Structure formats: structure tokens, C-alpha cells
Amino acid sequence: MIALGLDIGSVAAKGVLLDGERLFTCLLPTGWDPRGAGEALVAALLAEAGKCREEARVIVTGYGRVSFQGADRVVTEISCHAKGVAKLLPGTDTIVDIGGQDSKVIRISQSGKVIDFAMNDKCAAGTGRFLQVTAAALGLAVDELDNAEDRALEVEISSMCAVFAESEIIGLLASGVSKGGIIAGLHRSIGKRVATMARSLGVGGQIAFTGGVALNRGIQRALSEELGQPVQITEYCQFVGALGAAMLARTC
Numbered sequence: 416m417i418a419l420g421l422d423i424g425s426v427a428a429k430g431v432l433l434d435g436e437r438l439f440t441c442l443l444p445t446g447w448d449p450r451g452a453g454e455a456l457v458a459a460l461l462a463e464a465g466k467c468r469e470e471a472r473v474i475v476t477g478y479g480r481v482s483f484q485g486a487d488r489v490v491t492e493i494s495c496h497a498k499g500v501a502k503l504l505p506g507t508d509t510i511v512d513i514g515g516q517d518s519k520v521i522r523i524s525q526s527g528k529v530i531d532f533a534m535n536d537k538c539a540a541g542t543g544r545f546l547q548v549t550a551a552a553l554g555l556a557v558d559e560l561d562n563a564e565d566r567a568l569e570v571e572i573s574s575m576c577a578v579f580a581e582s583e584i585i586g587l588l589a590s591g592v593s594k595g596g597i598i599a600g601l602h603r604s605i606g607k608r609v610a611t612m613a614r615s616l617g618v619g620g621q622i623a624f625t626g627g628v629a630l631n632r633g634i635q636r637a638l639s640e641e642l643g644q645p646v647q648i649t650e651y652c653q654f655v656g657a658l659g660a661a662m663l664a665r666t667c
């Protein structure tokens with residue numbers, strides 16, 4: 416059997432296919448159709464691996480997991496992240512995950528079992544949504560932010576709310592503040608917000624940073640400064656949940 420893990424997120428649908436030692440990944444925008452995005456992931460991964468659906472065991476996670484039909488099991492993102500991180504970054508005891516519409520902190524055991532977690536899914540502060548709204552106000556794409564930051568000119572962004580932060584940015588730009596300094600302030604704001612949540616849970620020895628927002632090196636740096644210790648990342652940071660789901664599919 417081959418193992419397929421799907422993480423159908425609010426912004427991006429991620430898939431991992433494990434076939435022995437072979438690993439395939441695929442990422443598609445979730446758009447308005449989480450079920451369709453999940454099906455497109457399955458088709459793309461099976462085609463790439465040269466396998467058919469009957470050979471695959473499928474576990475699905477993420478906010479769109481309930482809409483996907485035909486999974487062998489549905490598992491929470493928290494459990495899948497714990498499993499994926501234990502594999503990719505062994506020794507981790509705290510995961511900070513920042514996705515499109517929520518941020519979470521998860522304490523795990525060495526075998527990848529969840530010990531405790533905290534989550535912000537009530538407002539956009541400290542999430543990828545905050546980054547998307549504020550990047551748009553600066554006329555940039557989210558993946559352009561980290562190269563454009565200027566830490567020497569960092570300004571404080573006082574609004575935690577994405578809507579107010581957007582207005583604050585427009586005001587700062589109008590008064591001549593540099594884009595680079597504003598971006599450094601945005602990275603700091605997300606780092607501070609999530610570090611506060613992490614500290615409320617008690618930060619452990621080795622911290623892993625996952626989710627799409629972990630691709631931004633400015634936020635990695637701000638988060639590690641706010642926590643007072645390094646945060647580990649992996650090239651698969653956005654695929655951690657899907658990998659964890661695929662690993663669970665191997666054993667179910």
C-alpha cells in the first residue's frame with residue numbers, strides 16, 4: 416500500500432504521498448472548493464507516483480477535512496503536526512505553527528504524541544491572514560516581504576487587528592515612513608503575538624516553526640528573538656501536517 420496525507424488548509428491544500436522510500440509533495444490553492452482541491456491533490460500525486468487510487472490509504476486533515484469524501488480516516492491538524500515534526504525535526508518539544516487563518520502552539524513528546532496545545536483561531540492577528548492583508552496594503556506579495564524588510568528602520572505597528580493594521584500602514588506610508596521599516600514592524604508584531612501564546616503554554620527546549628508563514632525568514636528571526644532561543648525550520652515547513660497524515664496512513 417502507499418500512504419497519502421492531505422492537509423486541506425484555509426489558503427493552501429497540501430498533499431504528501433509516501434511509497435516506500437519515495438516521497439512526493441503537491442500544493443494547490445484551496446480556493447472556494449476544499450473538496451475539489453483535495454481531489455485534485457490526490458489525482459496529481461497518484462499520477463506523479465504512477466499509482467492508482469485503490470493502492471492508497473488516505474488520511475485527511477486541515478480545515479477542509481470534513482468536506483473531503485472517501486478518506487480512510489480524518490485526523491486533527493494538531494495530531495498530524497505533532498507526528499510530522501517528530502519525524503522531520505526529532506528532539507522538538509514545542510511546535511509553533513502559523514497557517515492562513517490560525518496560529519497554534521503544540522507541546523509534544525519525543526514520539527510525537529500531543530501533550531498540550533493553545534490556539535488562536537478567533538482573529539487574524541498573528542496569522543497568515545494578517546500577513547496577506549498587510550502585504551496587500553504595501554503593494555507586495557507575501558513571499559516578497561522578507562527580502563524587503565529593513566530592520567534598521569523598524570517601526571512599531573501598534574494595531575493587532577488586521578483591519579486596523581491596514582489603516583495604520585496606509586497612514587505610515589502617507590507620512591513618509593519606509594516600506595522596509597514597516598515590514599520589519601509587521602514581522603515583529605506577528606513574532607510578539609505568537610511568542611506570547613507560546614509562553615502561556617510554557618516553551619520547551621527545542622522549538623520547531625511550521626506552516627506557510629514559517630517560509631518568511633523575517634518572522635523566523637523575530638519569533639526567535641521574542642522567545643529568546645532559536646526556532647528550527649525545515650524545507651517542508653508547509654507540508655508538516657500532510658506528512659504527519661501520510662505517516663499515520665501508513666500505520667492505520
Ligand code: ADP
Pocket residue numbers: 423424425426427428477513514515516517542543544546547557558559625626627628629630631653
Ligand atoms: P493553511 O493550512 O491555513 O492553508 P498554510 O500553513 O498553508 O495555511 O499557510 C498559508 C499562509 O502562508 C498564507 O496565509 C500566506 O500568508 C503564508 N505564506 C505562504 N507562502 C509564504 C511565503 N513565501 N512567505 C511568507 N508567508 C507565506
